[in-house]
Amino acid sequence: xxxxxxxxxxxxMPEIKDIGDGSQDALLVRVRADNLTGWGECEAxxxxxxxxxxxxxxxxxxxxxxxxxxxRRIDTPNDLVQLGDEVRAQGLDIAQTAHTWSGIEIALWDLxxxxxxxxxxxxxxxxxxxxxxxxxxxxxxQTPTETFAKAQQARRAGYRAVKxxxxxxxxxxxxxxxxxxxxxxxxxxxxxxxLVDAGTVWGENVAAAIERLxxxxxxxxxxxxxxxxxxxxxxxxxxxxxxxxxELAGGEGATSYHAARNLIDNxxxxxxxxxxxxxxxxxPAKRVADYASQRGVTYxxxxxxxxxxxxxxxxxYAGVEAAEICEYPVEPTxxxxxxxxxxxxxxxxxxxxxxxxxxxxxxxxxxxxxYLVDTEIRVGGxxxxxxxxx
Amino acid sequence: xxxxxxxxxxxxMPEIKDIGDGSQDALLVRVRADNLTGWGECEAxxxxxxxxxxxxxxxxxxxxxxxxxxxRRIDTPNDLVQLGDEVRAQGLDIAQTAHTWSGIEIALWDLxxxxxxxxxxxxxxxxxxxxxxxxxxxxxxQTPTETFAKAQQARRAGYRAVKxxxxxxxxxxxxxxxxxxxxxxxxxxxxxxxLVDAGTVWGENVAAAIERLxxxxxxxxxxxxxxxxxxxxxxxxxxxxxxxxxELAGGEGATSYHAARNLIDNxxxxxxxxxxxxxxxxxPAKRVADYASQRGVTYxxxxxxxxxxxxxxxxxYAGVEAAEICEYPVEPTxxxxxxxxxxxxxxxxxxxxxxxxxxxxxxxxxxxxxYLVDTEIRVGGxxxxxxxxx
Numbered sequence: 001x002x003x004x005x006x007x008x009x010x011x012x013m014p015e016i017k018d019i020g021d022g023s024q025d026a027l028l029v030r031v032r033a034d035n036l037t038g039w040g041e042c043e044a045x046x047x048x049x050x051x052x053x054x055x056x057x058x059x060x061x062x063x064x065x066x067x068x069x070x071x072r073r074i075d076t077p078n079d080l081v082q083l084g085d086e087v088r089a090q091g092l093d094i095a096q097t098a099h100t101w102s103g104i105e106i107a108l109w110d111l112x113x114x115x116x117x118x119x120x121x122x123x124x125x126x127x128x129x130x131x132x133x134x135x136x137x138x139x140x141x142q143t144p145t146e147t148f149a150k151a152q153q154a155r156r157a158g159y160r161a162v163k164x165x166x167x168x169x170x171x172x173x174x175x176x177x178x179x180x181x182x183x184x185x186x187x188x189x190x191x192x193x194x195l196v197d198a199g200t201v202w203g204e205n206v207a208a209a210i211e212r213l214x215x216x217x218x219x220x221x222x223x224x225x226x227x228x229x230x231x232x233x234x235x236x237x238x239x240x241x242x243x244x245x246x247e248l249a250g251g252e253g254a255t256s257y258h259a260a261r262n263l264i265d266n267x268x269x270x271x272x273x274x275x276x277x278x279x280x281x282x283x284p285a286k287r288v289a290d291y292a293s294q295r296g297v298t299y300x301x302x303x304x305x306x307x308x309x310x311x312x313x314x315x316x317y318a319g320v321e322a323a324e325i326c327e328y329p330v331e332p333t334x335x336x337x338x339x340x341x342x343x344x345x346x347x348x349x350x351x352x353x354x355x356x357x358x359x360x361x362x363x364x365x366x367x368x369x370x371y372l373v374d375t376e377i378r379v380g381g382x383x384x385x386x387x388x389x390x
Numbered sequence: 391x392x393x394x395x396x397x398x399x400x401x402x403m404p405e406i407k408d409i410g411d412g413s414q415d416a417l418l419v420r421v422r423a424d425n426l427t428g429w430g431e432c433e434a435x436x437x438x439x440x441x442x443x444x445x446x447x448x449x450x451x452x453x454x455x456x457x458x459x460x461x462r463r464i465d466t467p468n469d470l471v472q473l474g475d476e477v478r479a480q481g482l483d484i485a486q487t488a489h490t491w492s493g494i495e496i497a498l499w500d501l502x503x504x505x506x507x508x509x510x511x512x513x514x515x516x517x518x519x520x521x522x523x524x525x526x527x528x529x530x531x532q533t534p535t536e537t538f539a540k541a542q543q544a545r546r547a548g549y550r551a552v553k554x555x556x557x558x559x560x561x562x563x564x565x566x567x568x569x570x571x572x573x574x575x576x577x578x579x580x581x582x583x584x585l586v587d588a589g590t591v592w593g594e595n596v597a598a599a600i601e602r603l604x605x606x607x608x609x610x611x612x613x614x615x616x617x618x619x620x621x622x623x624x625x626x627x628x629x630x631x632x633x634x635x636x637e638l639a640g641g642e643g644a645t646s647y648h649a650a651r652n653l654i655d656n657x658x659x660x661x662x663x664x665x666x667x668x669x670x671x672x673x674p675a676k677r678v679a680d681y682a683s684q685r686g687v688t689y690x691x692x693x694x695x696x697x698x699x700x701x702x703x704x705x706x707y708a709g710v711e712a713a714e715i716c717e718y719p720v721e722p723t724x725x726x727x728x729x730x731x732x733x734x735x736x737x738x739x740x741x742x743x744x745x746x747x748x749x750x751x752x753x754x755x756x757x758x759x760x761y762l763v764d765t766e767i768r769v770g771g772x773x774x775x776x777x778x779x780x
Contacts, residue, residue: 089593
């Protein structure tokens with residue numbers, strides 16, 4: 001298939017709130033070839049990616065993503081892996097490249113799956129997909145009482161595993177954090193799996209993280225996620241020596257296989273969390289999954305948005321039976337909740353990859369139109385991007 | 391000073407060639423406060439940074455750089471360091487953030503230096519600036535003969551140290567690379583310092599790099615730069631075990647202190663090369679310089695563009711006497727060559743940081759106007775960016 005028809009759509013809620021909810025806007029990608037349509041999504045700033053899609057060349061290693069993608073042939077999984085390597089090399093000096101390419105790469109896998117009549121996880125090399133245990137991923141309440149209620153509600157909704165993160169956690173006193181953790185544990189019950197996401201709040205301050213370890217252990221947290229910024233592997237490694245059983249998790253910010261590998265090799269994390277919509281799509285995500293298995297580290301998806309992103313995020317580790325849990329968004333915005341016609345339902349407490357060709361999730365075009373943000377980028381008298389028709 | 395007046399200017403040569411010359415366009419930043427003007431430059435894709443400067447918020451950790459910068463007070467160096475930390479945190483999920491912030495941060499140091507009547511290197515904590523030995527930084531010729539001529543010409547122009555990079559190197563046979571290296575050495579003479587830049591050409595293929603080591607040693611190369619992509623620290627470490635005296639250099643792509651530190655700690659490089667226009671400006675660059683000294687690694691600037699960028703790139707390690715050499719652009723485009731009214735001249739084979747307040751380099755506004763690229767970004771019916779007047 002020759003790739004000539006790639007369209008990017010910037011969607012947003014009418015009001016964007018200053019909270020940690022990453023589902024308030026979206027950059028949807030549509031690719032069409034051979035009368036087939038593939039869909040993907042970037043987990044990234046839509047406008048910055050739109051600029052990166054069409055930006056004029058600065059030099060030989062500073063080119064737009066469209067420069068490398070348009071006009072290319074994709075007939076096999078290997079073609080797509082190779083194209084990804086080229087996009088990275090040609091866009092080496094644009095930091096945004098991996099974010100922008102991610103959604104396009106995902107849409108191309110969806111397209112290729114439809115062409116070859118295979119679900120995406122098979123194109124990635126897995127014989128079968130193992131169901132995952134979803135964890136409800138949500139923000140901490142503003143108060144322990146609110147967190148308690150959210151935890152209870154998640155249990156009632158059938159989730160055994162719940163992750164709380166961001167919001168107030170780590171920003172106040174150690175005692176306040178302990179109260180939040182105890183409220184979460186109480187709401188979940190003793191047999192619930194409690195995951196805690198610090199959202200990089202301590203930067204690289206290992207001492208601040210160490211102070212919270214007793215409460216995390218007291219409340220039997222299963223992992224502590226992103227105590228530090230993702231590149232500070234030395235801080236992860238230092239903290240890991242104080243953890244005594246509590247595992248560290250991280251990696252969602254990785255924009256390459258190498259960045260994720262650095263956290264595994266040098267950060268001593270126990271769980272590597274990959275956002276397929278940021279790392280450059282499914283090919284580098286699958287490579288991280290392979291490497292993690294080899295190193296005894298557990299791969300987990302990072303997904304806080306739509307079920308299109310969820311399906312894409314599951315494929316890279318669908319065939320890894322030992323990687324049992326998956327992130328599952330439970331409080332997305334209307335935009336993210338209604339964007340797809342299909343959803344990946346929780347059945348008997350488990351979520352499975354679709355078995356349809358491609359990613360098995362199609363957007364509802366009426367919803368796309370409802371949230372579409374008119375955008376135009378003009379450079380040197382030429383319109384390089386204008387919101388396309390659907 | 392309250393920072394309300396920040397303007398970004400996209401400049402470009404009329405024709406951009408598909409070669410490794412990073413001086414073909416520029417993103418110039420002007421900040422004004424208290425009747426003073428500061429100037430800085432991003433080493434990045436101008437359009438992508440413009441979008442990142444004004445992009446609508448996606449969520450609490452995905453905000454434009456302007457969101458955090460405008461309206462802030464900067465009265466001391468520490469204010470500026472803190473603002474940088476906030477820009478990074480508020481823009482955590484936009485991969486481009488460090489590139490965009492770099493030029494603004496540099497302009498703010500220039501402004502602050504003018505306000506406090508101090509050269510920038512002093513604001514960064516150095517008592518004095520030591521002159522550096524510039525190395526002429528240029529692309530390999532298309533043929534060994536051309537490379538030989540370029541090396542001879544550089545020696546005649548007074549450069550003892552010369553770096554060749556990119557272009558054909560590493561893309562053909564091992565024998566072809568050896569011919570290039572021998573031509574460079576012959577042109578330089580036995581006492582010249584030969585630096586070699588592979589421009590990430592081998593990705594993470596350690597074997598391909600090892601094959602070139604005999605020729606690099608035969609021609610007494612002082613360092614091998616960027617054999618691999620900057621995040622592949624494991625590949626750097628593996629190669630370093632085969633180097634026997636030849637040092638590895640890398641780091642120009644680092645967009646944070648942590649990424650550079652990873653190459654030092656885990657990549658076993660001997661020279662860490664920082665582009666102040668990418669890493670987030672002078673504060674993180676200075677932090678890398680401090681860490682490098684502590685670890686016995688030599689800091690070097692990465693600069694291939696204007697003398698404004700050159701002045702900014704020298705300040706973070708101006709006071710490190712042991713770090714003797716600096717990259718010095720010798721074949722920039724007309725845009726980069728004429729953009730600044732002042733230049734940092736090579737005097738007795740040495741280059742010095744300006745002693746004027748700030749960075750000591752002012753752009754020529756006529757040249758800015760000549761190369762200015764009209765740009766407009768509209769979102770949801772609003773113009774978020776339009777090329778400002780000068």
